[in-house]
Amino acid sequence: MVTGIQRSRLADQAYELLKERILTRQLLPGQRLSVPAIAQELELSRSPVREAVQRLVQEGLGTERPHSGAVVASADLPALVDLYLVRAELEGLAARLAVESGDDRLVTDLEAIQDGHDQAHADGARSRMIRADVEFHARVLRAAGNPELARMLEPVLxxxxxAMLEAERGWPLQAMAEHREFIAAVRTGDPVAARERMVEHVLRVRSDMEAKLRQERAEPAAPEGAS
Structure with a gap:
């Protein structure tokens, strides 16, 4: 049996294992998420594995293909560019509400998360960097204390x-600097400044994706038969 799989909440543990493989590129975009094969490898029944795979699909890390089942999702840049425009507005609102909430642990928690992000970058641990980035934004959303906003924004996060899996290698340094700027705005207790820093951060990422998309569209198609 694969190390790390316990017998309690098998679906959750299978999900975490598969997600980690996606984040570390052990599972690549387009690679099949075969329930029978994964269940056999993990020595589990198909039911918890099927639940784990469906959760990946629901969260956008997997996608269903007709007649072949689920595969690891690839980044759809045009869709992500549109999504990040929506994300900027939603996260800007979350940032403002988080400061207005008076959450006295917010700055401390964000600094701790960012310290972990910095350490993951120093260690070259890409999956930990991604998880820390997501947790940073999730902590702001929790501080906002608005269930309707959470319902809309959590799937976006x-x-x-x-997007982070497809990003260029320089993205963590930019993100880490922008996170520190956001923490500084939160520390001042200024909800407008916090909103501005968050919106700027998200729109910068969107701008990077737009540039990559323009580059891809400008590149000539490979000649037929080219490797």
């Missing part, structure tokens, strides 16, 4: 994993 999950889908941004694909």
């Amino acid at each position: 999950q889908r941004m994993l694909l």
Whole structure:
């Protein structure tokens, strides 16, 4: 049996294992998420594995293909560019509400998360960097204390994993600096400044994706038969 799989809440543990493989590129975009094969490898029944795979699909890390089942999702840049425009507005609102909430642990928690992000970058641990980035934004959303906003924004935060997986190698340094700028704005207790820093951060990422998309569209198609 694969190390790390316990017998309690098998679906959750299978999900975490598969998600980690996606984040570390052990599972690549387009690779099949075969329930029978995964269940056999993990020595589990198909039911918890099927639940884990469906959760990946629901969160945008997997996608269903007709007649072949689920595969690891690839980044759809045009869709992500549109999504990040929506994300900027939602996260800007979350940032403002988080400061207005008076959450006295917010700055301390964000600094701790960012310290972990910095350490993961120093260690070259890409999956830990991605998880820390997601947790940073999730902590702001929790501080906002608005269930309707959370319902809309949580799926967006999950889908941004694909953008980070496809991002250029320089993205962590920019993100870490912008996170520190956001923490500084939160520390001042200024909800307007916090909103501005968050919106700027998200729109900068969107601008990077737009540039990559323009580059891809400008590149000539490979000649037929080229490797």
